[in-house]
Amino acid sequence: MNLCILCQVTAPDPRKPEHILLNALGGRLTTTKALCATCNNIMGAGPDKDLADSVAPLRNIANFRSGSGKAPPSIPRVEADGIVYDLAPGGKPVLRPSSPLFIEDGHEGVNVKISARDEAHLEQLLRGAAGKLGLPESAHDAFIKDAKQRATRVTGFAPRAEHGIQFGSEGSQRSMMKACLVLWNELVGNEELSHPRYTTSREFVRSGTDIEEDSHTPLTCIHTRKLLELPNGYGANPNYIWVGSDATGKVLGYFRLYNAVGWLFELASDGAPVSRSISLISNPFQPSEHRLLTDDNSLVDFRVFEAIGAADTKSNFDETRQALSELLRQAHSMSWDRTTKELFDEAIDATGLQDGDILDEQRLKDISSAIAYRFSHFLTRTPRTEPLEWPAKNSSNEGNAE
Numbered sequence: 001m002n003l004c005i006l007c008q009v010t011a012p013d014p015r016k017p018e019h020i021l022l023n024a025l026g027g028r029l030t031t032t033k034a035l036c037a038t039c040n041n042i043m044g045a046g047p048d049k050d051l052a053d054s055v056a057p058l059r060n061i062a063n064f065r066s067g068s069g070k071a072p073p074s075i076p077r078v079e080a081d082g083i084v085y086d087l088a089p090g091g092k093p094v095l096r097p098s099s100p101l102f103i104e105d106g107h108e109g110v111n112v113k114i115s116a117r118d119e120a121h122l123e124q125l126l127r128g129a130a131g132k133l134g135l136p137e138s139a140h141d142a143f144i145k146d147a148k149q150r151a152t153r154v155t156g157f158a159p160r161a162e163h164g165i166q167f168g169s170e171g172s173q174r175s176m177m178k179a180c181l182v183l184w185n186e187l188v189g190n191e192e193l194s195h196p197r198y199t200t201s202r203e204f205v206r207s208g209t210d211i212e213e214d215s216h217t218p219l220t221c222i223h224t225r226k227l228l229e230l231p232n233g234y235g236a237n238p239n240y241i242w243v244g245s246d247a248t249g250k251v252l253g254y255f256r257l258y259n260a261v262g263w264l265f266e267l268a269s270d271g272a273p274v275s276r277s278i279s280l281i282s283n284p285f286q287p288s289e290h291r292l293l294t295d296d297n298s299l300v301d302f303r304v305f306e307a308i309g310a311a312d313t314k315s316n317f318d319e320t321r322q323a324l325s326e327l328l329r330q331a332h333s334m335s336w337d338r339t340t341k342e343l344f345d346e347a348i349d350a351t352g353l354q355d356g357d358i359l360d361e362q363r364l365k366d367i368s369s370a371i372a373y374r375f376s377h378f379l380t381r382t383p384r385t386e387p388l389e390w391p392a393k394n395s396s397n398e399g400n401a402e
């Protein structure tokens, strides 16, 4: 019977597919051959979560969806220059107002000041204010409608905040090494993986280094240089997992994150099936672009990784930095495209243009000035203030006179 490659007690659970490359990293390929339900849960709540959390800020800025298509995580409570905001997916700042609802008795009645992060929030605060002011239920809608007509929308720019990104904690290493074992299992099978030559690797994945005193980490090195052999077609920043053996059956596993930094593990010192290899490459910008390659089709030769392990490398993060700035440059250009489209759509909305309307000279002028207004504020990073609700334009009263 095939046993779970980690605990070796229970059979893998066919109802619990395991992502070979983490879902949070854009992984789509799953397997039901490797882990039992318990190990799957333990990994998911521990090491896999560590790895996913460590890339969350990067995913947020680069707008990397998960393999299953879920939006990237938001980053709550970023603070810069005394302003607190959340970062919505795509690195979009959303203000957290410091005092959203303020009510005081004034000379000429009650003053209500509300600052909301968006329209839904405003409506919610207005409902709260209506209650606090003791307005009868029947008057709430009219109160809200009136307040919204007088509200203004301020579109500004968030101050820049620094994000530290930390990769490769021990938890993350355990997750990456597990990915290597799961991938290797696809090629050589559970019986091979149950051999004692994998005990150290298995124990490291399950417990890290702090369980037994004499256990040591099978991490061979952190690789901060470029990996020149990677193929085109998966973007400039693919995630890449490779596992292979040499002629003596020594097994190495390599996990490269966003083509920026790699971790090399020794999975077994000898005796495994010889000269085999399997790899998985995946484009985080486009998770549908991924490929599983085995043996002769595998992208990189064992000797490349052996050389990485043998080289006396001082960690030099220049090339890692270069790879990450390439990633951010691409993410930035995509975000610029999105912003451009949003400003354009917003300008069209503001002119009240409907499907089927005729674009006469006047309409075109209105649209151009609405676009120019938004772009000049955007490019000069100047906040703009405008009514929340544009006065309704009744198209039947306009433009028909001529």
Ligand SMILES: [Zn+2]
Binding pocket: 004, 005, 006, 007, 008, 009, 010, 035, 036, 037, 038, 039, 040
């Ligand atoms: Zn298990």
